[in-house]
Amino acid sequence: MLRLDTLAKRYKTGDHALKGVSFTVEKGQVVGLIGPSGAGKSTLIRCINRLVEPTGGSIYLNDVDLAGLSGGELRRARRRIGMIFQEYALVERLTVMENVLSGRLGYVPFWRSLLRRFRQADVDKAFALLDRVGLSEHADKRADELSGGQRQRVGIARALEQDPELLLVDEPTASLDPKTSRQIMRLIMEICRESGLPAVINIHDVMLAKMFVDRIIGLTAGEVVFDGAPALLDDAVLTRIYGEEDWTAMQASAAEDAADAAATYGAAPPERVKEERMAGLA
């Protein structure tokens, strides 16, 4: 369980990115964080695992305040928080397997990671995860040889290799095409469902968020302006979050997109959809 209590961040430039954000994420709940560019979504997600230092408030993960940790304690907390990034953030010149195994860095001594002598259990888990995301035959390829969708799958496998208690996901689909975006979102949701893993997903695509997550939090100028079920996200709320815009027209065009996608892929029998997803297409 994750609980944020009046979390605040003011950058040295004077930018007040977060103004006392509080919310609780229950076990197994997937929260979509939406809001305009510059609303503080990315800062919020990075404050949780302290990649960005918060300037106020507390972050409780299972009753431990992450804001008060330092050094080894912080690293031990971080290893239980998996993170998935916008531009995948794989180490490009390392192999797929090394990238996945880097999820174990917080658990293994330096010499093991230096010599790439990971414990057999870690290697088994890494292979199982690559099987799960459909990339096991690419294990020894360099990460920069993969396509965008495949790289994001490796990113997901790396996060899961950490045995996370919480998943932080920063714009997972921003660099992907619409079809791959949906596959990736579906994969993340399935994984969260399977293991009751709570997740905070930072996402700029409102339609995609509504389609997949359990709960939506709207952030504007560093403050929570909406917190509720996706179904409650109507035009009035969207205007509160993003400002004036023709939401009806936007939703209509998004619905068209979805219909197109359904016409192309949705008509296929379920087995084929599943196979496609597993084969690491895209």
Place this chain on the structure above:
Amino acid sequence: MASVPPVAGRRWRRPPVLIKDRNTRWIVYGGLLIYLALAMSTVDVNWQRVADGLERGMRFINGFLQPDFTSRSTDIYRGLIESLTMTLTSTVVGVLISIPIGIGAARNIAPPVIYYICRSIIAISRTFQEVIIAIFFVVMFGFGPFAGFLTLAFSTIGFLGKLLAEDIEDIDEAQAEAIRATGASFMQLINYGVQPQVMPRLIGLSLYRLDINFRESAVIGIVGAGGIGATLNVAISRYEYDSAGAVLLIIIGIVMLAEYSSSYVRKWVQ
């Protein structure tokens, strides 16, 4: 669509790049030109001396065209082996020392205190030209290749430390951030998040430094730091331009070989 009325003959000139104001521009550029003319006029050329020099130069070139590899072959061989040994050992030691210093001098990963210490080490190493350091070490440890080895290792630290630090400052931070997010320690961050990104350039720069060190070994030999430079110095001071020519040809050959093989290796490690 609203139609745009056609307007012909609109003038356009590129705006001035460096100095906007017309008068300042004339003063600055004109001043530079006048200074250049005055400075040129004070260069004193003794044409008689130039004519003499041309003759000596011809003798040198003739020696070059008929290089004598044989009569001083043992000296040349010994000097060459000494230089190559000095080059290789000093490059390896210099690279090994410059890696931690380069990491410490990268602003994005090193704490401020370490950063300033490492930057000053690099600055000291880069301030003094090889010849000056070589004279210093020759005075300290006497003539011979040990002084040369220390000189080259010392200047390698400044060269490689600085370029490595700059390369580390230019890495893709997202990759390092992702490694940090897994709970990795500092050493693991360097090994997984930084090293893969800077390795090809580090190898390329080390090879480049290897051939700089070989060329420098010829120069610092002249001030007493041993190696092929000492052989060259002896040959020139004895007016044996044919032997000197042979030494120079060997240096050119080795530098070209190093150049060719290092560009090949750089392509291979990408």
